[in-house]
Amino acid sequence: MTERPSAFAVDRRGFIRLAGSTAAGWLALGATPDRMRVVASLTVLPLDDELTRRSMTDSATTRLGGLIAGLRQRGWVEGVNYRFEIRSTFGGPDKFKAAVRELIDLKPDVILTGSTGETAAVMAATKTIPIVFATSNDPVGNGFVESLAHPGGNVTGFTSSTAEMGGKWLQLIREAVPDIARVGVLFNPATTPRAGRFFLDSLEQEAAASGVAVVLAPVSATADIDGAISRFSEAPKAAMIALVDSFLVVNRQTIIAATAKYRVPMIYPFHYFMDAGGLMSYGPTLEVRSADYVDLILRGTKAGDLPVQAPRKYELLINRTVGNALGLTIPFTLLARADEIRE
Known part of the structure; x- marks a missing residue:
């Protein structure tokens, strides 16, 4: 079992002051003072969402904080030789387009970019500005890149899941709740890869x-x-x-509250849901x-x-306390494989 390292958080104003006071040292690492570069980012979350606020700290355990810290290690100092701009697409189609x-x-x-929808929208708006997607499940299938090895165009980035994950999630939830007769699949067709089919093929084969x-x-x-x-x-027993799905991440608190209210076990794809009180991810x-x-x-x-x-x-990740509240006895064989057990 591994523990997630504790976050060392510094507010962004304090971080910029610290960066400015040590600018000469960072410039010596290779930063170029010839002009102020602009690094921009989109998020599907509201800017006041807990995940967004956490991401804006100077911590390697958050996506944006890790980006800022990583750039600093490479000689790029926010407020000195680049500035960071973030916009939220939360709030409906008009807000999305405006952001x-x-x-x-x-x-x-x-x-x-941080989601499939964001990447597609930015690609439609520019063919010249470089785009790095922080997460994408099917970049070739979505037409973002020509191939994983040779993306081509102005886009590259990082994948976050494979199509086989659907079957894996079912295997794991069945270990936690072995007597289920059916499994419900929660998703928003507009915001999950291939309207859900990317994961459903392997899930249905396993089922x-x-x-x-x-x-569905x-x-x-x-x-x-x-x-x-x-x-x-209700019967027959289900998980x-x-x-x-970025929509589910935005609404993670509502989802967790409903699973507790109706005592429905659910497995999630990200630890964000565990932080909100989920059963397992x-x-x-x-x-x-x-x-x-x-x-x-930038270079x-x-x-x-x-x-x-x-x-x-x-x-x-498994939350044993949540399992107990749902009336589950998580098998030792499953707990033994967990990277983290939360109580």
């Missing part, structure tokens, strides 16, 4: 082999979530799987490697010449 337009109008040197019925539970609005989950509190370990690519692009490397990288490690 993308605002970033494009800044003429940034590189744009970091057919294990005799479990797959019941698509949701398109926050108000749909409670009813979608309540259906699986649920949350697909990789299985997904890629958060490795903030985007600083490597942003640095290379002149073409995004399309940088290969798309896959996760190097996956982690299983």
